[in-house]
Amino acid sequence: MTAIGTTTAAGAPRLPGWVRYEVTAFAVVTALGLIGYLVFPFDLALLTRIIAVTFLVLSLDLVTGYAGVVTLGQAAIFGVAAYAVGNACLAGITDPVMLLGVGIIAGALMGLVSGVLISRFSALPQLVISIAFGQLVAALANKLAQFTGGSDGLAGFAPSAVLGVFEFDIFGRTSFGFSLVVLAVVLALLLRFVQSPFGLMCRGIRDDALRARMIGTAVYPRLIVMYGVSGAVAGVGGALSAINVGVVSLHSVSFEMSAEALVMLVVGGAGHLLGAVFGSILFQIFGHFVGSTNPFHWMTIVGGTLILITLFAPKGLYSAFASAMAKFRKSRVSQ
Amino acid sequence: KVGVIGPMSGPYALFGQNFKWGIDAWVAENGDTVGDHKVEFIFRDEESPDPAKSKALAQELIVKDRVQYLAGTYFTPNAMAAAPLLAQGKVPLVVMNAATSSIVEKSPYIVRTSFTMWQNTVPAAKVAKDMGSDKVAIAVSDYGPGHDARDAFKATFEEMGGEVVEEVNMPLSTTDFGPIMQRIKDSGADTIFTFLPSGPPTLAFVKAYIDNGLKADGIKLLSTGDVVTEPDLPAIGEAGLGILSTYHYAVSHDSPENAAFLEAMKTVGAKPGEVTMTAVAAYDGARLIYEMIEATDGKQDPDTAIEAVKGMSWASPRGPVSIDPQTRHIKQNVYLREVAKEGDTFINKETQTFEAQPDWGLAE
Amino acid sequence: MTAVPLKVTDLTAGYGPTRIISNVSFEVPAGRKLVVLGRNGVGKTTLLSAVMGLCTQHGGTIALGEEALSGRKTSRRAMMGLGYVPQTRDIFQSLTVEQNLSTGIRAGSDARLDEAYELFPRLAERRRNLGSQLSGGEQQMLSIARTLLGHPSILLLDEPLEGLAPIICDELMSTITELASSRAISIILVEQQIERALVFGEDAIIIERGQIAWEGAVSALRADRDLIETYIGVGIH
Amino acid sequence: MITILSIAIDALAFGMVLFIISIGLSVMMGLARVVNLAHGAFAMIGGYIASYMLREAGAGFALSTLVAVLGTIAILMPLEFLLYRRLYRNADAFRQILMTIGLTFFIIGITNTVFGPTSKPIPLPEALSGPLDIGFRMVPAHYVLVIACGAITALGLWFLLDKTQFGTRIRATVDNAAMAESLGIRTEILYAATFALAVGLAAFGGVLGAQLLPIEPYYALRYMVIFLVVVSVGGAGSILGALAASLVLGLASTAGKYMAPEFGDFFFYLTVILVVFIFPHGLLGARK
Amino acid sequence: MSALLQLDDVSMSFGGLKVTQEVSFTLQTGDRVGLIGPNGAGKTTLVNLVTGNLNPSSGRILLQGEDVTHTGISHRVRHGLVRTFQITRLFQTLSVADNVALALLQRKGLAMGFLSSATQRPEIRDEWTRILQVTGLESRAYDPVSVLAYGEQRLVEIAMALALKPKVLLLDEPAAGIPHEETHRVLDAIAALPADIAVLMIEHDIDLVFRFASRVLVLANGKLICDGTPDTVAANDEVRSAYLGSYANDRRSA
Numbered sequence A: 001m002t003a004i005g006t007t008t009a010a011g012a013p014r015l016p017g018w019v020r021y022e023v024t025a026f027a028v029v030t031a032l033g034l035i036g037y038l039v040f041p042f043d044l045a046l047l048t049r050i051i052a053v054t055f056l057v058l059s060l061d062l063v064t065g066y067a068g069v070v071t072l073g074q075a076a077i078f079g080v081a082a083y084a085v086g087n088a089c090l091a092g093i094t095d096p097v098m099l100l101g102v103g104i105i106a107g108a109l110m111g112l113v114s115g116v117l118i119s120r121f122s123a124l125p126q127l128v129i130s131i132a133f134g135q136l137v138a139a140l141a142n143k144l145a146q147f148t149g150g151s152d153g154l155a156g157f158a159p160s161a162v163l164g165v166f167e168f169d170i171f172g173r174t175s176f177g178f179s180l181v182v183l184a185v186v187l188a189l190l191l192r193f194v195q196s197p198f199g200l201m202c203r204g205i206r207d208d209a210l211r212a213r214m215i216g217t218a219v220y221p222r223l224i225v226m227y228g229v230s231g232a233v234a235g236v237g238g239a240l241s242a243i244n245v246g247v248v249s250l251h252s253v254s255f256e257m258s259a260e261a262l263v264m265l266v267v268g269g270a271g272h273l274l275g276a277v278f279g280s281i282l283f284q285i286f287g288h289f290v291g292s293t294n295p296f297h298w299m300t301i302v303g304g305t306l307i308l309i310t311l312f313a314p315k316g317l318y319s320a321f322a323s324a325m326a327k328f329r330k331s332r333v334s335q
Numbered sequence B: 001k002v003g004v005i006g007p008m009s010g011p012y013a014l015f016g017q018n019f020k021w022g023i024d025a026w027v028a029e030n031g032d033t034v035g036d037h038k039v040e041f042i043f044r045d046e047e048s049p050d051p052a053k054s055k056a057l058a059q060e061l062i063v064k065d066r067v068q069y070l071a072g073t074y075f076t077p078n079a080m081a082a083a084p085l086l087a088q089g090k091v092p093l094v095v096m097n098a099a100t101s102s103i104v105e106k107s108p109y110i111v112r113t114s115f116t117m118w119q120n121t122v123p124a125a126k127v128a129k130d131m132g133s134d135k136v137a138i139a140v141s142d143y144g145p146g147h148d149a150r151d152a153f154k155a156t157f158e159e160m161g162g163e164v165v166e167e168v169n170m171p172l173s174t175t176d177f178g179p180i181m182q183r184i185k186d187s188g189a190d191t192i193f194t195f196l197p198s199g200p201p202t203l204a205f206v207k208a209y210i211d212n213g214l215k216a217d218g219i220k221l222l223s224t225g226d227v228v229t230e231p232d233l234p235a236i237g238e239a240g241l242g243i244l245s246t247y248h249y250a251v252s253h254d255s256p257e258n259a260a261f262l263e264a265m266k267t268v269g270a271k272p273g274e275v276t277m278t279a280v281a282a283y284d285g286a287r288l289i290y291e292m293i294e295a296t297d298g299k300q301d302p303d304t305a306i307e308a309v310k311g312m313s314w315a316s317p318r319g320p321v322s323i324d325p326q327t328r329h330i331k332q333n334v335y336l337r338e339v340a341k342e343g344d345t346f347i348n349k350e351t352q353t354f355e356a357q358p359d360w361g362l363a364e
Numbered sequence C: 001m002t003a004v005p006l007k008v009t010d011l012t013a014g015y016g017p018t019r020i021i022s023n024v025s026f027e028v029p030a031g032r033k034l035v036v037l038g039r040n041g042v043g044k045t046t047l048l049s050a051v052m053g054l055c056t057q058h059g060g061t062i063a064l065g066e067e068a069l070s071g072r073k074t075s076r077r078a079m080m081g082l083g084y085v086p087q088t089r090d091i092f093q094s095l096t097v098e099q100n101l102s103t104g105i106r107a108g109s110d111a112r113l114d115e116a117y118e119l120f121p122r123l124a125e126r127r128r129n130l131g132s133q134l135s136g137g138e139q140q141m142l143s144i145a146r147t148l149l150g151h152p153s154i155l156l157l158d159e160p161l162e163g164l165a166p167i168i169c170d171e172l173m174s175t176i177t178e179l180a181s182s183r184a185i186s187i188i189l190v191e192q193q194i195e196r197a198l199v200f201g202e203d204a205i206i207i208e209r210g211q212i213a214w215e216g217a218v219s220a221l222r223a224d225r226d227l228i229e230t231y232i233g234v235g236i237h
Numbered sequence D: 001m002i003t004i005l006s007i008a009i010d011a012l013a014f015g016m017v018l019f020i021i022s023i024g025l026s027v028m029m030g031l032a033r034v035v036n037l038a039h040g041a042f043a044m045i046g047g048y049i050a051s052y053m054l055r056e057a058g059a060g061f062a063l064s065t066l067v068a069v070l071g072t073i074a075i076l077m078p079l080e081f082l083l084y085r086r087l088y089r090n091a092d093a094f095r096q097i098l099m100t101i102g103l104t105f106f107i108i109g110i111t112n113t114v115f116g117p118t119s120k121p122i123p124l125p126e127a128l129s130g131p132l133d134i135g136f137r138m139v140p141a142h143y144v145l146v147i148a149c150g151a152i153t154a155l156g157l158w159f160l161l162d163k164t165q166f167g168t169r170i171r172a173t174v175d176n177a178a179m180a181e182s183l184g185i186r187t188e189i190l191y192a193a194t195f196a197l198a199v200g201l202a203a204f205g206g207v208l209g210a211q212l213l214p215i216e217p218y219y220a221l222r223y224m225v226i227f228l229v230v231v232s233v234g235g236a237g238s239i240l241g242a243l244a245a246s247l248v249l250g251l252a253s254t255a256g257k258y259m260a261p262e263f264g265d266f267f268f269y270l271t272v273i274l275v276v277f278i279f280p281h282g283l284l285g286a287r288k
Numbered sequence E: 001m002s003a004l005l006q007l008d009d010v011s012m013s014f015g016g017l018k019v020t021q022e023v024s025f026t027l028q029t030g031d032r033v034g035l036i037g038p039n040g041a042g043k044t045t046l047v048n049l050v051t052g053n054l055n056p057s058s059g060r061i062l063l064q065g066e067d068v069t070h071t072g073i074s075h076r077v078r079h080g081l082v083r084t085f086q087i088t089r090l091f092q093t094l095s096v097a098d099n100v101a102l103a104l105l106q107r108k109g110l111a112m113g114f115l116s117s118a119t120q121r122p123e124i125r126d127e128w129t130r131i132l133q134v135t136g137l138e139s140r141a142y143d144p145v146s147v148l149a150y151g152e153q154r155l156v157e158i159a160m161a162l163a164l165k166p167k168v169l170l171l172d173e174p175a176a177g178i179p180h181e182e183t184h185r186v187l188d189a190i191a192a193l194p195a196d197i198a199v200l201m202i203e204h205d206i207d208l209v210f211r212f213a214s215r216v217l218v219l220a221n222g223k224l225i226c227d228g229t230p231d232t233v234a235a236n237d238e239v240r241s242a243y244l245g246s247y248a249n250d251r252r253s254a
């Protein structure tokens, strides 16, 4: 259960000043966000929620797509971070940026813990440990009702204005703007991160852990660190979700959430950050669209679509898109 | 325009479906206009307890579809998530299921036409006492409503001098109840009080109760109506005969209003075997919304709207009900029912009535 | 199984859309031994897997006697008499040596495991070991023995000597030579140990960048070392 | 003492249910190398057929079970041809997960529309329903059926897969399909047979396990995690491993529920973690 | 000065099979040693014991004087012990350049960089370019390893070993699958290494061994049966009958 996605082009010579790549990504995300803002001014709540979940999918891509650790317990990190933010907010830390920090720290810590547990193993045992870990956290969240509100959810907290200026409004403009900026920044950083020596090494570990050991890499500690980074990213998502919604429920730590994130990742294409973003956005928009036009046959339609995707874009939509683009370019050149 | 949020897909889709049937039944009887205002219901899918998603839905309904009323919400956290939006959006919310007592406290613009666990459970404890039970084992699902049921039963029963000899909180995912039955048996209880959310496990629970010989030993089973919802009865079958439950509605309720309601349900396509109390809550919810529209003459004025329904009382398919002006929660009769067979169909036969029960959870 | 000639005409093949070998034609008459030589990465393995139907065939024909092989499933080709020893050995890791061998025996054939143990006594000692617990050379032996148990009429050997001790190489080459003559098996041998290959083979082809660069009798190669230097590398001898 | 014995009996029965219902998945994951998240859906189809046969067609229990098994295989074989065939050789677990989840959703959606959302009972014959007195306590009579069927299934499969040429060839194919083909093994047929076997087992488990895991549309997803856990703890493809895992986890779950029900899930998953830590290669040390 | 690598009475068995029996030898600075022996003699196992892939049941292993018998694999690599695999193990989805660059980064302690570029830093880039030239792989730098022919993958194995700048290099059949006439690439690559490191090569290509080694160890049934110069080994009757076969005659006649 390793070796997912191809990274053929990763080593191709890049133009000098390759930093531009990240800057471009930042600009593109922001631009896309602004377009979303202008075209769907009344759907900002949906777009905001999509962004929060996108962080979860990104974090999953880091451990699964890049480091080859298959997990169905990633939502535990997301959810715990969200609970941490909710509790911090109730305790009086209401500044959204500070809360984001709380989420990142909580996420990173949870990431390290799950890394210690999960990345010790490989293949099926690993998957099982991740499931068990997620279920344990979910069971605890249900039990520790004084911190989580149990099945009623943790509610009743309200973050203050972003930077003291932008109040959270009913149209969700502030939520959206705040989330979008955070996404653009984090994505740019991550794009850089996965090209770094550390990121490359993780991909090496994914391919063959023993080989990595044989060039002197201490595999286990690295996976834990990778998990920490991934946890921080999931923590951003959890924090945004808590800040924007004002309620944290058991759903955010649930198995369903983990599984859905995995589906989104695979739909987009694991092993590419942009694939994760793609998958998250497309899947949720599609799900929302089907859910609102035909809620009664939601499952049939979504199920059918997933099957079609595996038939026609087996490596995920991003790869399909990328190779279609490549073909298109080629055909133009040859003309 | 009214936005309805309910579980249209997923394991709870039956109840979302019932929301729709209930509302459709009301519209079928009363037309889709109030004065010269046309009423339009828009349905959105909440699927599972996911407040982030529900909040987005509520927000979308308010800002994009510009609804004047929100209704529905099956799950408590989802209702909680929508609450802060109501004041900002000037939109009242008619809760048609979510049963945690505190929901109505989250916003002055919330009214509830369903029930709360406390409301249904307190009478159950009284029933137990009346039946002569001394030692009760409580087995509830380990989540909010389960805890409410447990606390309500225990408080009431102990106050009346009964003894609770065993409390079991069962994980929601439990399907194998053998060991739990064994534990109850070992506790020496003479009666079991249970609450599980309606669904496949309820069936397994009842089966385990019978198959492990508890029924044969004369241990009584008492529950809230969720364990024996009408759609589940055929699956439980003969074995379920005689199970007692307390609830605010039985499909077999004998009244002209109920007969008319069931008739209307049929005309909108509801299958007789699949009607649940959520349809009634939705039906009554629609009545409130019509009332509110009339009171405000179609304008967006939540204060007037809510004022208009406070204290309102009417004859619902479940019996006489009223909206408590203080809590904005529905006051209603709670019935003791027994599973019985009438012809080929299994029903919950009402055998005793507890009149005009408030939400005991808020009354505490 | 009676021996039939293998005829390859204008074969073009590769992996997916990529073409690795193109327009390769040759013929192996029944009972003849052909050696295929060439540098690393020129397409020798690809040629053999194309004959087995394990990679994409883009053009040309492969025929076994009168029957065309192109388009047939690999398992069908094997049933028709092709036996293949891949370069990577491809031992079934989770089966024991004995079970590995038994997979080589075709339905209805009277082959016995003992044949394999006679050929490689080392395997008899290790019969209960899992495939994953064999040394490199033992895996090679197992792979060869497994294919031989299928009593193929045409044997495709991809660097079978790799990893074998010199003395085993000797024995193996003589066994195969003997098999070839006693059962009239045709053999295609890809081998980097050129000395041994030249002793063994009758005909030879040399491949360069996916095409046949030279073909002829082995004796010609033996006589003219320059040929080898030109096509394969700087001879050290 | 009686308590311990009593827990042991409950555990054995629950363990056997877990086994019967998970073993098809183990076969699929171990021998066809497909992480088949639609396993629950397959079992559910079996359950629906049995329920229909028993309640509408008035057939007997044994016949209904047989029809359920064969019927499920018949319904699903086209899927083997259309979908699963593409999954065997390519080791991309993600693609498998996605496709089988999609399939599960699809089946749930259809089932829900056609049969409605309520659960469909599988009534047992008189002799097997109701309580059975075993001296010191009453147990559900169907325990006997489940335990017997579980034991027979385990033995039969173990023989088929470990002792016959079919088993050897299947495992050869799993290890390296291209090589197996090169040796003349007809892998497509083997795969199809394995698929049929796994599907039949799923349906069988769905019917027999229905007393504890009731049949309804969301069955397909509701119990999938447990199946997956049992198979993985036992080691995919290992029959005895799956049996051992089922019994151990059944015991953990039963004892946990008896002693501290409010932590039921907790003990189950804690045991899972402990077992994996102690036996990282599957309970019976699956090979490799 | 202590030996670079020293084995004292190292033993190991799989179940009942004694694969390594009280093997002792030392490798000194500058040693070029061949390790030969029949198939299944325990050569690969011996390498696995030295690198830490397997644990000996008794005996000691010293690396530059330090007892590493019970330390982890990566620890030994960081102390200069590097091997190649008989059956190639590479990062299959990464490009050839990335494979080599990873080894370089690891050696230079740069592998924990989080936000710098991996393969394109000048000092890394120059070095992998050079290594790929030495091994004749420069034209395949950007191809993923998975599309390389098997023989080419073996060269990548060697390239990665070079990138790690070993003190002790263990080569497990480095030339298998490379045409006889091209094995000089392997020798060239080794010759390009600093003279003061110790190299141990397992190989069945006896020509190559004898060209390369100044000393040959012979292993049979887990025991060292011979340790000497190529000529003494070739003349040893036991070695000839158990291992060399016709080769010994060829050599004499050559």
Ligand SMILES: Nc1ncnc2c1ncn2[C@@H]1O[C@H](COP(=O)(O)OP(=O)(O)OP(=O)(O)O)[C@@H](O)[C@H]1O
Binding pocket: C015, C018, C020, C038, C039, C040, C041, C042, C043, C044, C045, C046, C047, C087, E146, E147, E148, E149, E150, E151, E152, E177
């Ligand atoms: N699976 C594959 N996908 C794409 N290209 C491949 C694949 N396998 C091999 N190639 C390419 O095909 C070419 C020929 O490979 P092949 O394995 O046939 O060479 P070979 O002559 O057998 O070499 P060697 O002596 O090293 O075994 C090589 O350039 C290789 O990169």
Ligand SMILES: Nc1ncnc2c1ncn2[C@@H]1O[C@H](COP(=O)(O)OP(=O)(O)OP(=O)(O)O)[C@@H](O)[C@H]1O
Binding pocket: C126, C129, C132, C133, C134, C135, C136, C137, C138, C163, E014, E015, E017, E019, E037, E038, E039, E040, E041, E042, E043, E044, E045, E046, E086
């Ligand atoms: N995991 C294992 N379990 C049991 N036996 C094993 C295991 N690994 C190797 N062996 C056995 O140990 C012996 C030595 O194997 P090793 O790989 O060291 O041989 P080798 O000398 O490298 O041979 P070759 O030249 O063929 O590569 C072999 O007979 C092999 O079957």
Ligand SMILES: [Mg+2]
Binding pocket: C044, C045, C046, C087, C158, E149, E150, E151
């Ligand atoms: Mg080759």
Ligand SMILES: [Mg+2]
Binding pocket: C135, C136, C137, E043, E044, E045, E086
């Ligand atoms: Mg070896």
